[in-house]
Amino acid sequence: MKIGIPKGLLSFKYNVFFNTFFKELGVEVINSTDTNKSILNKGTKYCVDDACLPIKIFHGHVDSIKNQCDLMLIPRIMEIKNKHICPKFCGLPEMIENSIPDMPKCITYPLYLNSYKTLNRWSIKAGLCITKNLFKIQKAFKIAYEAQNNFSTGINTLGKSKLNIALLGHPYNVYDTYVNMNISKVLDKFNIGIATEEVVNRKDISIECNSLFKKPFWIFAQNSYGAAVNLARNKKVDGIIYVSSFACGIDSIVIELIKNKLTNFPILILKIDEQTGEAGFHTRIEAFVDMLERRCG
Numbered sequence: 001m002k003i004g005i006p007k008g009l010l011s012f013k014y015n016v017f018f019n020t021f022f023k024e025l026g027v028e029v030i031n032s033t034d035t036n037k038s039i040l041n042k043g044t045k046y047c048v049d050d051a052c053l054p055i056k057i058f059h060g061h062v063d064s065i066k067n068q069c070d071l072m073l074i075p076r077i078m079e080i081k082n083k084h085i086c087p088k089f090c091g092l093p094e095m096i097e098n099s100i101p102d103m104p105k106c107i108t109y110p111l112y113l114n115s116y117k118t119l120n121r122w123s124i125k126a127g128l129c130i131t132k133n134l135f136k137i138q139k140a141f142k143i144a145y146e147a148q149n150n151f152s153t154g155i156n157t158l159g160k161s162k163l164n165i166a167l168l169g170h171p172y173n174v175y176d177t178y179v180n181m182n183i184s185k186v187l188d189k190f191n192i193g194i195a196t197e198e199v200v201n202r203k204d205i206s207i208e209c210n211s212l213f214k215k216p217f218w219i220f221a222q223n224s225y226g227a228a229v230n231l232a233r234n235k236k237v238d239g240i241i242y243v244s245s246f247a248c249g250i251d252s253i254v255i256e257l258i259k260n261k262l263t264n265f266p267i268l269i270l271k272i273d274e275q276t277g278e279a280g281f282h283t284r285i286e287a288f289v290d291m292l293e294r295r296c297g
Contacts, residue, residue: 001130002028004069004104006061008035009054009089010077012175014113017148018073021123024140025130030069032061035178039064044274046099052245053179053273054172055088055095063100071129072106080113081202083219086250105129116145154198155184158236163292164193166231168224169243169251179272180243181281187241190289195237197227204230212257221254228258232265239266239292241285246273266292 003022005015015031022029032039035057043060066072074093077085088095093108109125112118120141127137153175158164165187173179174196187194197205205226209215216222224242231237240258244251255269268288270281 001071002030002069003107003130004030004032004062004065004072006058006065006073007032008058008061008176009092009172010075012171013153014075014148016151017119017144018075020147021126021140021144022073022130024143025127025136027071027130030065032065035061035176040178040274047095048099050247051088051095052248054170054176054245055092056274057176057179058092059096059099062096062103066100066103070104072104073126074106074108076108076110078110078112080219082114083222084217085219119145152198153196155194155196156199157188158193158195158199160193161191163191163239163289163296164195164237165292166195166228166237166240167243168197168228168240170220170224170245170248173243173245173272180270183241183243183270183281183285186282186285187289190286192289193237195227195231197223199236200227200230208233216254216257218250221250221257224254225257225261229261232262238296239268239288241268241270241288243270243272246271266295 005011005018007015019029019031039060040057041060042063043056043058046063047056047059062072074096076093077089079085093106097103097106107126107129109122111122123141124134124137127140131137153171155167167174167184184194205223208226208229209222216225228240232240242255244255259267266288268284270284
């Protein structure tokens with residue numbers, strides 16, 4: 001049996017678990033390639049027009065491997081660390097199955113990324129699609145869970161140069177190099193230190209969010225706001241670059257929250273969609289860096 005795992009959305013954080021789990025069950029895993037123009041075009045073709053760019057790209061990843069596998073994993077992520085997530089994740093399987101023709105059977109069980117217990121429940125349901133051997137499923141889960149715990153994401157090159165920038169946004173915008181025009185490499189060429197939200201621990205993020213009149217409902221909003229305010233307030237960064245998907249409701253709120261809190265602090269908002277051009281993208285980054293250099297003397 002072959003199972004397809006699309007490399008989109010939160011795969012940048014959790015594909016280690018999914019790949020390890022299914023490989024330990026003896027299944028051949030088919031991963032889609034990194035995002036490219038072909039995948040973007042396929043996603044734009046099949047996805048509804050008003051969806052954000054990451055959702056469209058995920059459609060493209062699914063379509064690129066649907067004919068290579070017997071089973072497809074479409075994660076229906078409901079919560080992360082007991083916090084709510086963008087509702088598009090909840091309805092993602094239905095979006096895929098009703099938009100892309102000739103889909104194989106899909107694993108779409110609700111997935112709560114809260115604890116060992118909740119993840120184990122999902123693993124049993126998903127594992128039973130492969131084998132009825134519960135002992136084998138539990139063994140595969142434990143190995144996958146440990147592999148995920150030993151895996152970490154995040155960029156922290158603070159202090160390598162005079163200027164430092166917080167690179168923020170939804171994880172799939174920050175780590176998909178095709179979507180963000182390889183922004184981390186661009187900043188590295190300018191010899192700019194980079195910090196992503198993972199640099200700030202959960203406790204400090206929670207403290208910053210608790211200072212608001214009402215704590216943000218979505219975990220992505222909490223992480224971006226808490227990391228931005230903490231890094232700026234502690235003078236660890238000289239500016240913020242926020243990579244935002246066009247028409248993202250969560251981004252529109254959190255960006256305003258950050259601006260209201262950090263008055264007169266340099267913030268560059270980079271909006272991305274399927275029409276974003278690399279030349280204009282890099283020009284804006286270069287101008288922002290030039291402004292920071294003059295501002296910091």
